[in-house]
Amino acid sequence: xxxxxxxxxxxxxxxxxxxxxxxxxxxxxxxxxxxxxxxxxxxxxxxxxxxxxxxxxxxxxxxxxxxxxxxxxxxxxxxxxxxxxxxxxxxxxxxxxxxxxxxxxxxxxxxxxxxxxxxxxxxxxxxxxxxxxxxxxxxxxxxxxxxxxxxxxxxxxxxxxxxxxxxxxxxxxxxxxxxxxxxxxxxxxxxxxxxxxxxxxxxxxxxxxxxxxxxxxxxxxxxxxxxxxxxxxxxxxxxxxxxxxxx
Ligand code: SF4
Numbered sequence: 001x002x003x004x005x006x007x008x009x010x011x012x013x014x015x016x017x018x019x020x021x022x023x024x025x026x027x028x029x030x031x032x033x034x035x036x037x038x039x040x041x042x043x044x045x046x047x048x049x050x051x052x053x054x055x056x057x058x059x060x061x062x063x064x065x066x067x068x069x070x071x072x073x074x075x076x077x078x079x080x081x082x083x084x085x086x087x088x089x090x091x092x093x094x095x096x097x098x099x100x101x102x103x104x105x106x107x108x109x110x111x112x113x114x115x116x117x118x119x120x121x122x123x124x125x126x127x128x129x130x131x132x133x134x135x136x137x138x139x140x141x142x143x144x145x146x147x148x149x150x151x152x153x154x155x156x157x158x159x160x161x162x163x164x165x166x167x168x169x170x171x172x173x174x175x176x177x178x179x180x181x182x183x184x185x186x187x188x189x190x191x192x193x194x195x196x197x198x199x200x201x202x203x204x205x206x207x208x209x210x211x212x213x214x215x216x217x218x219x220x221x222x223x224x225x226x227x228x229x230x231x232x233x234x235x236x237x238x239x240x241x242x243x244x245x246x247x
Contacts, residue, residue, distance in 0.1 A: 001206035004225040006178030007188040008205035011124040014237045016092050018047055019125035019188055023117050025067040038067035049090050052081050068246055075110035083110055096126035101127070113154045123204070124188070129196045132204040136211025143215065145231045164199060174202040182209060 013019045018038065025034045040063040046055045052095040061074040081090075087106065088094040088229035095103065100122060107118040115133070122128040128184075133156045141147045147156060160197065164172070172195050182205065193201065221227050 001210055001223050002174060002176040002178065002202065003179045005182075005206065005209060006176040007174060007181060007202055009183045009185050010201060010205040011120075011188050012183040012186050013124075013188040014186060015047070015188070016096070016125040017049060017052075018027040019079065020080065020121050021047065021052075023120045023125070024073055024080070024112060025064060026138050027069070027073070027112070027117065033067050037064040040064070040066070049081060049092070050082065052077060053085065053090070069074065072112070076110075079111050080113075092125075096128070100128045100130060105128070112235045114159075119157070123197070123200055127191065127193050127197050129194070129200055131157050131164070131200050133160075134204070134211075135159050135207065136215060137204075137207050138225065140207060140211060140215050144226070144229060145218065160203075164196070164203075172196060172199040173201050176202070 011019050011022065013022060021041065022038060025037050038047070041051075044051075044055075044063060046052060046060075046063070052060070054100060057074050057078055064073055064077075065069045067073060073111065083106075083194060084092070084095060097122045098214070103126070104118055107113050107121060108115065113121075119130045119132040121221055122130045123132055133153050135229060137156065137160075138147070138151075141151075141156065146159070174195075180234055203230075210226055214220045214226075221230060
């Protein structure tokens with residue numbers, strides 16, 4: 001994937017808080033709707049901890065309306081700021097200085113933060129070394145027979161993180177040969193990170209790209225960069241495909 005596309009310049013944001021807000025807003029909607037809400041928040045100069053703390057929830061709802069479920073999302077964003085104030089004096093520096101698993105548990109206890117959102121915040125906002133599992137990850141790993149339909153989020157995360165942590169030194173370099181980024185370089189995408197964190201950053205971004213462009217409901221394996229890694233079809237698979245072709 002890296003040879004085909006190169007580094008993907010994730011996450012498209014100018015601040016850590018913008019990543020966090022984006023991670024909340026992207027739930028159950030597409031990214032273009034999130035961008036509209038982010039533009040509104042920036043225009044009103046409330047995309048800061050103080051701005052989100054001070055803004056009345058009704059006004060916040062209006063600004064993030066384009067992202068859908070805006071009442072619920074406004075409450076959840078306010079809840080995050082309350083947590084940040086109470087636990088970390090409103091400081092993202094203090095919050096992200098926590099050990100990864102401690103902060104992960106705290107984030108997971110907040111209303112509206114599931115594992116994917118927690119890990120997106122940890123990785124893309126806080127530069128913590130975690131793997132983000134999304135629906136594309138699951139679909140690709142299932143189709144490649146690495147997991148089955150019953151494998152849960154934590155098992156998938158553990159599998160990938162164990163594989164990456166045991167990689168040879170140098171194998172995690174993701175500078176890449178391709179040059180087809182998904183987003184223009186942003187302040188957050190070009191933040192300095194450890195090699196391990198950058199690896200997780202690119203891995204998730206590249207999986208999303210492979211998933212959205214090729215591993216759709218109807219897969220386009222012929223053109224997909226992951227095709228060489230498909231398991232060989234068994235005799236049973238071949239017979240099934242032949243029966244399907246005849247039908
Ligand atoms: S080769 Fe690509 S499209 Fe085909 S199953 Fe694998 S990831 Fe999906």
